[in-house]
Amino acid sequence: MMSHALFHYPKTAAFERVLPKSKIYEHAKPSSAVRELFVSQLDKIIWQYKLAPETINLPAKPSVPEIQIFTIALKTPELSEDVLRCIDHAIPFPIIYQLTVDDRIKIKAAYKHPSDTDSTKWLVEAYFETAWQPFDSERAELPVAVDLVGLYETLLRQLLPLPAKTGETLKAQVERIGQIRSKQQECRKMEARLQKEQQFNRKIELNKQLRQLNQELTRLL
Numbered sequence: 001m002m003s004h005a006l007f008h009y010p011k012t013a014a015f016e017r018v019l020p021k022s023k024i025y026e027h028a029k030p031s032s033a034v035r036e037l038f039v040s041q042l043d044k045i046i047w048q049y050k051l052a053p054e055t056i057n058l059p060a061k062p063s064v065p066e067i068q069i070f071t072i073a074l075k076t077p078e079l080s081e082d083v084l085r086c087i088d089h090a091i092p093f094p095i096i097y098q099l100t101v102d103d104r105i106k107i108k109a110a111y112k113h114p115s116d117t118d119s120t121k122w123l124v125e126a127y128f129e130t131a132w133q134p135f136d137s138e139r140a141e142l143p144v145a146v147d148l149v150g151l152y153e154t155l156l157r158q159l160l161p162l163p164a165k166t167g168e169t170l171k172a173q174v175e176r177i178g179q180i181r182s183k184q185q186e187c188r189k190m191e192a193r194l195q196k197e198q199q200f201n202r203k204i205e206l207n208k209q210l211r212q213l214n215q216e217l218t219r220l221l
Helices: 021-028 032-041 081-090 148-157 170-196 200-220
Strands: 014-018 042-051 067-074 095-101 104-114 122-129
Touching (some): 081 104, 104 148, 104 170, 122 170
Antiparallel strands (some): 014 042, 095 104
16 A cells, blocks of 8 residues: 555646435435445545546547546544445546545545446446545645547556556456455465374375465465
């Protein structure tokens, strides 16, 4: 997890509107359990900035027509990703979240893009985030980009735990990080099994499998 990704957004892009939870419910139809999370964890959602051709003078592309910056005031440092996923399903644009609680802030977002098979359907991949940092931490100027796609990729890559390989697309980078997370989980499970295993032959076999997993992890990293 990185601890920056805080930016000055242009005043021309300021939107500053409270987004009622009822509007999210209307469009995303969350379960009663997710609604309870909205009530217990979330104070209010502010649609803070709208990064669009008319607000920051960068051309749009179908995959990134606009980028929304939402500030979410939390009641607790814990926020279920089910809540963010619900908001992302309700709003058909890429969203960068600024989560705030007790004078602290963290940035969180998922890689969000139209489906290859149905451009009206948006896919929300895994979430990435910074560490908590003081709310008054220094903010950087918005990265230079030729269009909204380039800007979105730069903003999102600030949150990714591993740098891109040479020529690696954002999609490929996110997929690789997903594979790494999955392999790391497999390694932890295998190590736990190895510690419990009593039979010598099984231990040898598990060790062999664990070595293979670690080799695959090294290749991905």
